[in-house]
Amino acid sequence: MSNKKTTIGGQAVIEGIVMKGPNKSCTVVRKADGTLVVTEKETKQPAAIWKKPVLRGAYSLFTAMKDGIEAINYSASFFEDEETDGPPSKFELWLEKKFGSEGLNKFIMGLSTVIGIALPVALFMLLPSFLGGLLPAGVGVLGRNVLEGIVRIVLFLLFMWSVSHMKDIRRTFEYHGAEHKTIFCYEAGDELTVENVRRQGRFHPRCGTSFMFVLIIIATIVSSIVFSIVDITNPFLRMLAHLVLLPLVVGLSYECNRFAGRVDNTFTRALRWPGLMIQRLTVFEPDDSMIEVAITGMQAVIPTDGSDNW
Secondary structure: OOOOOEOOEEEEEOOEEEEEOOOEEEEEEEOOOOOEEEEEEEOOOOOHHHHOOOHHHHHHHHHHHHHHHHHHHHHHOOOHHHHOOOOOOHHHHHHHHHHHHHHHHHHHHHHHHHHHHHHHHHHHHHHHHHHHHOOOHHHOHHHHHHHHHHHHHHHHHHHHHHHHOOHHHHHHHHHHHHHHHHHHHHHOOOOOOHHHHHOOOOOOOOOHHHHHHHHHHHHHHHHHHHHHHOOOOOHHHHHHHHHHHHHHHHHHHHHHHHHHHHOOOHHHHHHHHHHHHHHHHOOOOOOHHHHHHHHHHHHHHOOOOOOOEO
């Protein structure tokens, strides 16, 4: 049982981990030669309105995805030379000439951010909505929404299962385990050593995987309520309606996940259980070198004033 709850969170990247505290974040990447590259930056504080319940969920998800994609691109930059198999293509040369080296990097990062945010929305939200709109009218509002929810869950599980079997992704998921274990160790009040971290559990209730599953469930509930009032059967209008509802769905999902991660009783343990089970697909046991990376990042972001207490 954890002795405290912390707001510190993290994310696994390519051969590394990002730890984010209340005041700063720290990215730690282990290069091919075994050395660690440590980069720290101040955490941007949101405006007061984005700290309000529900609204803070939409803000947190967007910033987390944006910062996460930037961190992944940053970590990948240390291994680009190893993957280059010859001179750049004519298209790459044209892009560099058009945007310049720095401009090209910003363009690629911006494009990656857009794709990284749009892909899960399209796959887990809009595609099931579109398919639901193709069902015959006789299915009914409830049947249509239930089938959409089932499709979302199946797509999510299939996606997680497939990527977890990719060798490079599996290593990232092992770093994911190191991140969780290190946070658990800190919350337990134990010294941050490899030995202490190794014996911690690897499934954390505030994991992004759990959040995504909660989001899918909340999306199904919200759409069932809305579409029972306004029955929309046109596939494209249903997709548009889901896009309009997305900020509300994200905000409610964030509050549910936050509540389940903060409070420990029979009800919240039941809420957490499905997400913890799905983490078996995205959180694996790390080796000691990965734990060292997580500890380095964690130590850099722990505030001295206790401002991370939840």
